[in-house]
Amino acid sequence: xxxxxxxxxxGVSTRALRYYEEQGxxxxxxxxxxxxxxxxxxxxxxxxxxxxxxxxxxxxxITGLLPCVHTGVATDEMITHLAAERDRIDAQIRDLTTxxxxxxxxxxxxxxxxxxxxxxxEAATAGSAG
Amino acid sequence: xxxxxxxxxxGVSTRALRYYEEQGxxxxxxxxxxxxxxxxxxxxxxxxxxxxxxxxxxxxxITGLLPCVHTGVATDEMITHLAAERDRIDAQIRDLTTxxxxxxxxxxxxxxxxxxxxxxxEAATAGSAG
DNA sequence: CTAAAACCTGACGTTGACGTCAAAGGCAGC
DNA sequence: GCTGCCTTTGACGTCAACGTCAGGTTTTAG
Numbered sequence: 001x002x003x004x005x006x007x008x009x010x011g012v013s014t015r016a017l018r019y020y021e022e023q024g025x026x027x028x029x030x031x032x033x034x035x036x037x038x039x040x041x042x043x044x045x046x047x048x049x050x051x052x053x054x055x056x057x058x059x060x061x062i063t064g065l066l067p068c069v070h071t072g073v074a075t076d077e078m079i080t081h082l083a084a085e086r087d088r089i090d091a092q093i094r095d096l097t098t099x100x101x102x103x104x105x106x107x108x109x110x111x112x113x114x115x116x117x118x119x120x121x122e123a124a125t126a127g128s129a130g
Numbered sequence: 131x132x133x134x135x136x137x138x139x140x141g142v143s144t145r146a147l148r149y150y151e152e153q154g155x156x157x158x159x160x161x162x163x164x165x166x167x168x169x170x171x172x173x174x175x176x177x178x179x180x181x182x183x184x185x186x187x188x189x190x191x192i193t194g195l196l197p198c199v200h201t202g203v204a205t206d207e208m209i210t211h212l213a214a215e216r217d218r219i220d221a222q223i224r225d226l227t228t229x230x231x232x233x234x235x236x237x238x239x240x241x242x243x244x245x246x247x248x249x250x251x252e253a254a255t256a257g258s259a260g
Numbered sequence: 261c262t263a264a265a266a267c268c269t270g271a272c273g274t275t276g277a278c279g280t281c282a283a284a285g286g287c288a289g290c
Numbered sequence: 291g292c293t294g295c296c297t298t299t300g301a302c303g304t305c306a307a308c309g310t311c312a313g314g315t316t317t318t319a320g
Contacts, residue, residue, distance in 0.1 A: 002317095004266065014267080019308060033316055035267060051229045054222075058306070069233075074240040082240075086233045092184075093226050096219055099181045103199075103216045110204040110212075134296065144297080149278060163286055165297060188276070 001038045003028075010046035017046065023059040025049055025066060045070060055089050131168045133158075140176040147176065153189040155179055155196060175200060185219050 007014045020026040021036075026045060028036035048069055052062045064081060068074030074082065137144045150156040151166075156175060158166040178199055182192045194211060198204035204212065 002266080013308075015308060015310085018268095023307095031316095033268090035316070051225070051232075053307080055226055055229050068240060069236055072236060072239055073243065074236075076244070079237060079240050079244070082233060082237050086230055086237065089226055089230045089233070093223055093230065095181070096185055096223050096226070099185050100216055100219045100223065102181075103212060103219070106199055106202060106204075107209060107212050107216065109202050110198060110209050113203065114206070114209070132296075143278080145278060145280085148299090153277095161286095163298090165286075183277080 001040070001042065003036050003038070006038050006042050006046065009043045010050070012046060012050065020046070020049060024063050025059060041070075055085075056092060057085065061085070131170070131172065133166045133168070136168050136172050136176065139173045140180070142176060142180065150176070150179060154193050155189065171200075185215075186222060187215065191215070 001009075003014045003017055007017055017026060017036075021028060026042065026049070028038050028042075031037060045066070048066065049062060052065065057065070065078070065085065068078045068082065131139075133144045133147055137147055147156060147166075151158060156172065156179070158168050158172075161167060175196070178196065179192060182195065187195070195208070195215065198208045198212065
């Protein structure tokens with residue numbers, strides 16, 4: 001696969017892929033003319049990178065985790081690190097859940113206060129995800 | 131309360147509080163000499179601001195939501211907006227939960243592969259939160 | 261062969277929530 | 291009035307994950 005294919009398949013820009021390579025997160029074979037070529041697992045790797053970015057990790061942290069994430073092989077230290085990041089994600093989920101519940105409470109209270117609002121709006125919101 | 135008191139109580143910097151005021155997220159009374167003074171609810175408001183930042187909202191979005199969040203009074207439009215943000219937080223929680231579960235799977239698999247690792251390390255991780 | 265599309269490196273630009281420093285004014289204890 | 295801490299405005303610095311543009315090369319479609 002060439003860089004554009006991987007980018008399309010993973011839903012990121014080619015710039016992002018070059019950035020990942022620059023950060024040591026992604027490697028590529030080069031054709032004689034210098035063009036990048038990737039194996040099929042590159043897409044899964046990029047999806048992992050995105051997921052870990054979304055979880056609040058930065059490039060350096062991901063660099064430390066990706067080897068064992070991708071290969072399944074990890075040293076004790078790596079596992080400790082993995083568990084620590086998992087705990088951080090857990091805490092993040094808890095905080096977000098609290099915020100979500102409080103928002104829910106406010107929404108419900110406001111709907112009680114107001115004349116039933118327009119419930120069709122909520123159905124529209126649920127449909128227009130993206 | 132003066133700005134330093136609010137900052138300490140809410141766990142943020144005074145710079146952050148001035149920034150919130152600059153963004154229209156937080157108001158303050160001024161003493162004749164120009165120093166800021168806050169009511170007790172300022173701390174709760176700041177905690178809300180932090181929670182919404184942590185949920186991925188930016189200053190502009192928070193500006194639109196804070197009035198109804200804090201007072202409980204909301205127009206139909208505000209409620210729609212609130213519900214939309216709640217849905218986004220939901221999606222974020224789902225993504226994070228997926229990532230967390232996959233990390234868990236990797237950790238378990240690596241522990242099976244390795245000789246039981248050192249389980250004391252995990253207890254240490256659980257204790258050193260912060 | 262040609263034109264278009266994709267790719268390359270290199271480098272500067274962007275954004276947002278602050279950090280940090282400077283220079284000056286205000287407030288409490290002594 | 292001195293000392294020391296807190297506060298003020300103003301303005302530049304930061305950091306990370308890219309966006310974007312420039313100028314050139316390579317691959318592909320017809």
